[in-house]
Structure formats: structure tokens, C-alpha cells
Amino acid sequence: MHVLIQKLKALHEISDEEETALLGALEGPYEVERGEDIAVDGSMPKHSTVMLAGVACRYKLLADGRRQILAFEYPGDITDIYSYVLKRIDHGIGAVTKCSTAHLPHKAITALTEKYPNLAYTLWRDSLVDTAVAQTWLVNAGRRSAMERLAHMICEQFVRLSVVGLAKHGEPSKFYITQTDLADASGLSLVHVNKTLQLLKEKGLIGRNPNLLEILNWEGLRAVAGFDPTYLHLKGTHA
Amino acid sequence: MHVLIQKLKALHEISDEEETALLGALEGPYEVERGEDIAVDGSMPKHSTVMLAGVACRYKLLADGRRQILAFEYPGDITDIYSYVLKRIDHGIGAVTKCSTAHLPHKAITALTEKYPNLAYTLWRDSLVDTAVAQTWLVNAGRRSAMERLAHMICEQFVRLSVVGLAKHGEPSKFYITQTDLADASGLSLVHVNKTLQLLKEKGLIGRNPNLLEILNWEGLRAVAGFDPTYLHLKGTHA
DNA sequence: CGAGAAATTGAGTCTCTTCAAACCCCGTGG
DNA sequence: CCACGGGGTTTGAAGAGACTCAATTTCTCG
Numbered sequence: 267m268h269v270l271i272q273k274l275k276a277l278h279e280i281s282d283e284e285e286t287a288l289l290g291a292l293e294g295p296y297e298v299e300r301g302e303d304i305a306v307d308g309s310m311p312k313h314s315t316v317m318l319a320g321v322a323c324r325y326k327l328l329a330d331g332r333r334q335i336l337a338f339e340y341p342g343d344i345t346d347i348y349s350y351v352l353k354r355i356d357h358g359i360g361a362v363t364k365c366s367t368a369h370l371p372h373k374a375i376t377a378l379t380e381k382y383p384n385l386a387y388t389l390w391r392d393s394l395v396d397t398a399v400a401q402t403w404l405v406n407a408g409r410r411s412a413m414e415r416l417a418h419m420i421c422e423q424f425v426r427l428s429v430v431g432l433a434k435h436g437e438p439s440k441f442y443i444t445q446t447d448l449a450d451a452s453g454l455s456l457v458h459v460n461k462t463l464q465l466l467k468e469k470g471l472i473g474r475n476p477n478l479l480e481i482l483n484w485e486g487l488r489a490v491a492g493f494d495p496t497y498l499h500l501k502g503t504h505a
Numbered sequence: 506m507h508v509l510i511q512k513l514k515a516l517h518e519i520s521d522e523e524e525t526a527l528l529g530a531l532e533g534p535y536e537v538e539r540g541e542d543i544a545v546d547g548s549m550p551k552h553s554t555v556m557l558a559g560v561a562c563r564y565k566l567l568a569d570g571r572r573q574i575l576a577f578e579y580p581g582d583i584t585d586i587y588s589y590v591l592k593r594i595d596h597g598i599g600a601v602t603k604c605s606t607a608h609l610p611h612k613a614i615t616a617l618t619e620k621y622p623n624l625a626y627t628l629w630r631d632s633l634v635d636t637a638v639a640q641t642w643l644v645n646a647g648r649r650s651a652m653e654r655l656a657h658m659i660c661e662q663f664v665r666l667s668v669v670g671l672a673k674h675g676e677p678s679k680f681y682i683t684q685t686d687l688a689d690a691s692g693l694s695l696v697h698v699n700k701t702l703q704l705l706k707e708k709g710l711i712g713r714n715p716n717l718l719e720i721l722n723w724e725g726l727r728a729v730a731g732f733d734p735t736y737l738h739l740k741g742t743h744a
Numbered sequence: 745c746g747a748g749a750a751a752t753t754g755a756g757t758c759t760c761t762t763c764a765a766a767c768c769c770c771g772t773g774g
Numbered sequence: 775c776c777a778c779g780g781g782g783t784t785t786g787a788a789g790a791g792a793c794t795c796a797a798t799t800t801c802t803c804g
Binding site: 324326328329332333334336348351352354356357380383386387390391393394395396397398400401402403404405407408409410452453492496497499 | 563565567568571572573575587590591593595596619622625626629630632633634635636637639640641642643644646647648649691692731735736738
Binding site: 444445446456457460461463464476 | 749750751752753
């Protein structure tokens with residue numbers, strides 16, 4: 267099954283006909299090198315981008331270079347359905363690793379949503395899950411300690427990756443997000459991220475290899491994080 | 506003009522027919538006392554709520570009582586179009602002051618959006634502006650200093666209030682948000698909020714009366730905050 | 745094997761928090 | 775008319791968590 271469908275079906279039912287129509291509208295694939303922008307802050311794209319492989323992130327840059335990552339984007343995610351509705355995007359989307367993407371032209375979205383209201387609903391829902399994630403991150407940044415934040419972030423990434431089969435309980439999986447990225451996502455400094463991760467390792471909650479996403483004690487990690495996956499609005503139990 | 510229309514027209518054009526249909530679907534008004542919930546976290550409302558008067562806030566509560574306010578809601582705002590799309594809401598909506606509200610039944614939304622695609626688009630757009638606001642707050646909480654955060658928050662509240670005519674340049678206007686609320690919204694402690702506000706007053710950027718929203722030096726405040734209103738996606742120049 | 749990126753470590757500093765108390769405004773009741 | 779009380783604001787002081795600076799080690803890859 268196509269990752270896009272895999273992801274959307276975790277949010278809402280889609281018929282075979284809708285699935286075919288949606289996949290038929292995709293253009294690409296395209297390649298984006300690590301470090302490049304998939305969409306530029308302030309631009310007005312004519313298409314939305316679907317992640318096929320790799321990791322990307324939405325981010326905002328402040329005038330003096332401070333960066334806040336707003337969300338990570340994995341295969342199956344539509345990075346900016348956003349630009350379809352708001353026209354001008356107010357944040358950048360960057361490739362954290364080399365990415366493979368597909369384009370979904372805005373015209374096609376209009377046609378699809380007019381013909382298939384259920385698809386429109388699904389896309390709307392998908393976009394609002396992004397909101398829910400942003401709000402949860404806001405709680406993290408505003409009210410949680412470094413330890414809670416990082417534990418929470420790791421829990422979320424794990425659940426989201428497992429939705430598209432890129433992570434599984436008991437199996438360490440590739441993790442491409444650097445500590446610098448984690449710092450910009452969590453609102454902490456790089457040094458503090460590093461030291462806090464050490465603590466999580468010492469507690470036996472996560473694995474020691476920095477390139478791997480390895481949960482050694484899911485319940486423990488959840489408890490530390492105060493993580494409750496319902497905000498991801500997934501249909502099944504992905505926790 | 507009805508505040509709801511006033512607000513929506515700042516985001517997108519609406520025809521007279523659509524306006525009439527939308528207003529016709531409203532039920533109420535209802536009154537909500539200060540401190541009560543307009544919508545309860547975890548519930549599945551059958552209607553969305555439109556603010557007619559007063560101030561409300563969306564918020565999340567952590568297990569130990571910490572609270573993060575996600576957004577303030579003013580007259581004209583639809584507090585949870587959200588519940589229409591996601592069914593179960595993942596945050597509470599509380600009345601910061603006594604509020605007057607109207608209900609927009611989900612069934613009516615379905616009917617309206619099917620008949621008037623432009624209205625559907627407007628509502629979708631409205632909901633994504635909420636996302637943009639949440640993301641901006643995330644940047645605040647994650648990467649900005651106390652001073653920048655509060656200045657930014659004040660700028661935003663001022664612009665949003667002026668959209669519906671509740672604030673105007675050069676005119677102090679009523680401000681019902683307490684410093685405790687401001688603390689929970691900014692992710693700072695109450696004490697630090699108070700001291701930082703003092704600083705903003707000493708710099709001559711805002712007025713000294715805590716019950717009033719009074720901007721003494723808009724450009725100065727904007728500069729301190731690094732505030733750029735484009736994320737509010739308003740049609741005109743409301744800055 | 746060398747070079748650059750990422751991770752790690754240590755030390756000193758500062759912002760923001762917490763605790764605790766006082767103050768002020770304002771509506772209420774004696 | 776004034777004491778009373780409560781919510782909101784203000785202040786002070788001490789402490790903690792997180793930040794910055796700077797150097798070192800480890801990893802990755804050509």
C-alpha cells in the first residue's frame with residue numbers, strides 16, 4: 267500500500283475509488299537533497315508536497331538565526347496542505363535527510379475535493395491533526411521540563427513512525443534526527459539536549475546509540491513524558 | 506454587521522447569501538459565567554461555539570495542574586470548528602470573562618458547507634489560521650525571551666481585537682486577561698510576567714493600568730516582539 | 745587516513761522559578 | 775460609612791534549571 271494511503275487510512279476511511287483518484291493525481295517522484303528547502307518560507311506554491319521517503323521538518327527562522335522546528339514530516343505526510351488553503355506559507359519546510367517527494371497540484375486538490383467530499387474531509391482532518399500536534403508541542407515548550415519534553419518528543423516520533431511501518435516495538439529503527447534538530451524542535455539548547463538524553467539512557471528508557479530510535483521501556487518513557495497519543499487522532503491503538 | 510461576519514470577512518470574501526445562511530444557522534445566544542467551561546476537554550460536542558461577547562481561552566491541563574493556554578478567543582471567533590472535524594476535542598475551552606455565545610450545530614455546518622463550498626473554504630481557512638497562531642506561539646515559547654514573548658502576545662491580542670473593533674490605535678481599551686492568564690499563555694511564571702510587564706511599562710511601550718490594553722509605542726513594541734502580523738492571514742493591513 | 749559533522753564533556757553564568765509576604769483595588773455587608 | 779475579604783498585582787530574595795562558551799572525542803564517509 268502506498269505510504270500516503272497508509273497514513274490517511276490511519277486517520278479516516280477512504281474508498282478504493284478515492285484512493286485511486288488521489289494516487290493518480292500525484293506527480294513525481296522528485297528528489298530533495300538534505301539541507302535543501304522543500305518549500306520556502308513566504309512563498310506561494312502551486313502544489314502541496316507528499317513525503318515518500320526521508321525526513322523533513324517545518325520550521326520558522328527568527329531574524330537573528332534562532333530556529334524553531336514546528337513538526338517533523340515522515341513518509342505519508344502531506345507537508346503543506348496548508349499552502350492550498352492559506353496560499354502563502356508562513357514557515358519553511360526543509361529536508362532533514364535526502365527526501366523523495368511527490369507533488370499534489372492545487373488544481374488537482376480542488377478537483378478531488380469537489381468530486382469526493384470524503385476526501386476533502388480527510389484532508390481537512392489531516393491538517394487539523396497538525397494543529398493538534400503544534401498545540402501539544404506548545405504545551406511541551408511552555409510547561410514541561412527538559413526531560414519531559416524530550417521524552418515526549420521521542421514518544422511522538424516513535425508513534426508516528428510506526429503508523430507507516432518505520433518503527434516497531436522491540437525493534438530499534440533508524441533515526442536521522444540530530445541532537446541539533448532535537449534542540450531546535452524542543453526549544454532547548456544543544457548541550458542541554460545532549461545531557462538530558464544521557465539521563466534518559468541512564469534510566470534505561472532509550473537505547474544508547476544516537477543513530478537509532480530504540481525504546482527500551484515504553485511504559486516508563488510514557489510516564490516520564492506524560493505522553494497520551496490521543497492528540498494524534500489515530501483510528502487504531504498505535505500506542 | 507454581526508461580529509462573526511466581521512471576523513470571517515477579514516479572512517475571506519463571503520456573499521450576502523452565504524452570510525444570511527450562516528447567521529440563520531446560529532442558535533442562542535447563551536451565557537457562560539466566568540470560570541466555567543464552554544467545552545470540556547475530551548468531550549464530543551454536537552455543535553461548535555461562536556463567541557459573541559467576552560473572552561475565552563483554549564487550554565490544556567497537565568496531570569499535576571500546570572496549565573498551558575493555547576489561544577485566546579474573542580467575539581467573532583469560532584472556538585471549535587475543530588470539534589466538527591476531529592469529533593473529540595483534545596483541549597478545554599474556558600470562559601475568561603462572562604461570555605455570550607451562539608451555537609452552530611454540526612449538522613448545520615455539514616449542510617452549509619455542502620451547499621456553499623466557499624463557506625467551507627472560509628471555515629477551513631479559519632481553522633488553519635488557528636494553526637498558524639499555535640505555531641507562532643510555539644516559536645515564542647521555544648525560542649524567545651520573556652520580554653519578546655510578552656511583547657509579542659500583546660501585539661497579537663491588540664491586532665485580533667482591532668479586527669472586530671474592540672481595540673484601536675491611540676485608544677486604551679478594556680483588557681480582561683489577568684497576569685495569571687498571561688503567564689499560562691506565555692509559559693512564564695506569574696512573577697516573571699509581572700516583572701517583565703514592568704519593564705515594558707518603563708520603556709514606555711505600554712500603559713501602566715493593568716486593566717487596560719494600551720499601546721503607547723506600537724513600532725517600539727513590534728520591534729521588541731519581532732512581531733509580524735502576516736501569520737494571522739488577514740486580508741487588509743491590520744497592523 | 746583525513747576531514748567534517750555530530751556527540752560529548754566541563755565550567756561558569758544568567759534567566760527564570762519558587763516561596764513568601766505585602767499591597768491595592770473594589771464590591772459587600774454590618 | 776467603613777471594616778472586611780478576596781482576587782489580582784507587586785516586591786524581595788534565594789535557588790535551580792537551562793544557557794553559553796569552549797574544548798575534546800567519536801563517528802561517518804570519501
